[in-house]
Amino acid sequence: xxxxxxxxxxxxxxxxxxxxxxxxxxxxxxxxxxDQVLAAAPDLAVLDVLLPGGxxxxxxxxxxxxxxxxxxxxxxxxxxxDRLGGFALGADDYLVKPFALEELxxxxxxxxxxxxxxxxxxxxxxxxxxxxxGIATRAGSPLELTPTELRLLAYLVRQRGLVLSKxxxxxxxxxxxxxxxxxxxxxxSALRRKLETHGPRILATVRGLGYxxxxx
Amino acid sequence: xxxxxxxxxxxxxxxxxxxxxxxxxxxxxxxxxxDQVLAAAPDLAVLDVLLPGGxxxxxxxxxxxxxxxxxxxxxxxxxxxDRLGGFALGADDYLVKPFALEELxxxxxxxxxxxxxxxxxxxxxxxxxxxxxGIATRAGSPLELTPTELRLLAYLVRQRGLVLSKxxxxxxxxxxxxxxxxxxxxxxSALRRKLETHGPRILATVRGLGYxxxxx
DNA sequence: CGCGGTCTTCAGCTAGCGCTCAGGATCAGA
DNA sequence: TCTGATCCTGAGCGCTAGCTGAAGACCGCG
Numbered sequence: 001x002x003x004x005x006x007x008x009x010x011x012x013x014x015x016x017x018x019x020x021x022x023x024x025x026x027x028x029x030x031x032x033x034x035d036q037v038l039a040a041a042p043d044l045a046v047l048d049v050l051l052p053g054g055x056x057x058x059x060x061x062x063x064x065x066x067x068x069x070x071x072x073x074x075x076x077x078x079x080x081x082d083r084l085g086g087f088a089l090g091a092d093d094y095l096v097k098p099f100a101l102e103e104l105x106x107x108x109x110x111x112x113x114x115x116x117x118x119x120x121x122x123x124x125x126x127x128x129x130x131x132x133x134g135i136a137t138r139a140g141s142p143l144e145l146t147p148t149e150l151r152l153l154a155y156l157v158r159q160r161g162l163v164l165s166k167x168x169x170x171x172x173x174x175x176x177x178x179x180x181x182x183x184x185x186x187x188x189s190a191l192r193r194k195l196e197t198h199g200p201r202i203l204a205t206v207r208g209l210g211y212x213x214x215x216x
Numbered sequence: 217x218x219x220x221x222x223x224x225x226x227x228x229x230x231x232x233x234x235x236x237x238x239x240x241x242x243x244x245x246x247x248x249x250x251d252q253v254l255a256a257a258p259d260l261a262v263l264d265v266l267l268p269g270g271x272x273x274x275x276x277x278x279x280x281x282x283x284x285x286x287x288x289x290x291x292x293x294x295x296x297x298d299r300l301g302g303f304a305l306g307a308d309d310y311l312v313k314p315f316a317l318e319e320l321x322x323x324x325x326x327x328x329x330x331x332x333x334x335x336x337x338x339x340x341x342x343x344x345x346x347x348x349x350g351i352a353t354r355a356g357s358p359l360e361l362t363p364t365e366l367r368l369l370a371y372l373v374r375q376r377g378l379v380l381s382k383x384x385x386x387x388x389x390x391x392x393x394x395x396x397x398x399x400x401x402x403x404x405s406a407l408r409r410k411l412e413t414h415g416p417r418i419l420a421t422v423r424g425l426g427y428x429x430x431x432x
Numbered sequence: 433c434g435c436g437g438t439c440t441t442c443a444g445c446t447a448g449c450g451c452t453c454a455g456g457a458t459c460a461g462a
Numbered sequence: 463t464c465t466g467a468t469c470c471t472g473a474g475c476g477c478t479a480g481c482t483g484a485a486g487a488c489c490g491c492g
Contacts, residue, residue: 362448404469405470436491
């Protein structure tokens with residue numbers, strides 16, 4: 001991950017957010033040479049278009065010439081119209097300032113997923129989940145999970161150790177707005193049954209708060 | 217948590233919702249000085265953009281200059297276009313009014329999680345509380361606390377060394393308006409029983425005034 | 433159109449939790 | 463030492479969160 005953005009606070013906020021997702025971030029505050037960028041061996045570059053000492057589009061062109069690197073642009077409003085010709089130049093996505101950090105995160109994830117550079121298996125204790133492959137195992141034994149159970153388990157594994165409210169699970173795993181706690185309860189129940197055929201309970205209920213996956 | 221919102225009912229609703237999530241909320245109904253805000257040592261600020269006597273953006277700029285504080289804006293629809301343009305990014309997230317409370321909660325949680333300020337355990341002496349994980353320990357041993365006891369302990373830890381009146385605890389921990397001192401007494405009693413299985417008394421009664429957690 | 437698999441809804445049950453109450457202990461002041 | 467106020471705490475009760483089996487809704491597929 002390479003990030004080029006001249007405004008300090010903005011850059012820091014984005015860096016923190018990306019690191020939070022487990023990415024390795026190299027930040028530049030001024031126009032770097034293509035060699036500097038490529039030295040970081042990034043999977044993705046996030047470039048501000050307006051840079052002191054250079055132009056994000058020009059940098060992108062040079063990077064693209066060197067190797068196939070997904071690029072997301074950050075642009076000021078008026079820059080869009082003029083230069084969007086540069087979109088043809090191979091931006092995988094772009095955001096118009098101002099944007100919420102959440103928005104950028106979503107785009108970055110999407111681009112990485114699309115370009116197949118987003119990680120494979122994740123694990124917590126003896127539980128391994130490969131969402132891409134649709135496979136989950138515990139202590140080496142495969143778990144026969146339904147799609148929903150797999151997404152649920154994957155989310156729990158990613159957030160292991162944290163209490164996740166049912167509402168949070170509904171929005172994150174199901175994409176629901178409505179709040180029907182029982183849906184979660186039923187799937188947790190089913191997931192536990194399958195998990196616990198291969199070991200002790202690791203998916204704990206925290207009454208009044210939600211659930212927590214305890215890695216061991 | 218600092219919340220700046222001039223409409224009383226809206227502010228109260230948000231405050232209650234945030235407190236239910238275990239956050240300590242300081243609310244302002246009119247434009248506060250940056251010093252006032254920072255005095256609350258917040259992990260996050262939720263700012264209305266349109267304020268009597270000032271401008272949420274200006275406040276945000278001052279806060280950001282003083283320290284690295286995540287900020288979520290509440291904006292009226294037309295305000296977005298006009299004003300947010302100049303502001304570029306800087307906001308960790310923003311919501312356009314009207315919005316569902318749940319929506320705000322989700323954003324706040326997301327921002328806190330991302331900025332790593334949630335799940336950071338707080339401690340006083342040998343007592344450690346991780347509200348995000350729903351776990352509290354004393355001298356390394358886990359305390360089996362009910363949700364209410366956990367919230368109570370977390371608040372006490374955050375305000376360690378200060379005398380907290382029962383009324384204050386009721387409003388901050390329970391979100392009550394009514395005043396039934398016995399409710400607090402009963403829960404303090406239960407909390408002490410659990411705390412004191414792993415060490416001496418650290419939760420002192422200050423007769424006529426309230427309680428105080430004495431770290432050591 | 434029927435079938436298998438999956439997800440959701442429903443309803444009954446259980447147990448933990450928070451609150452109220454009351455009796456006793458403790459404290460401060462006279 | 464007496465007295466009233468304050469605080470502590472065990473006991474009990476109602477409520478609700480959570481669990482789960484079963485039935486109904488839904489969906490893709492042949």
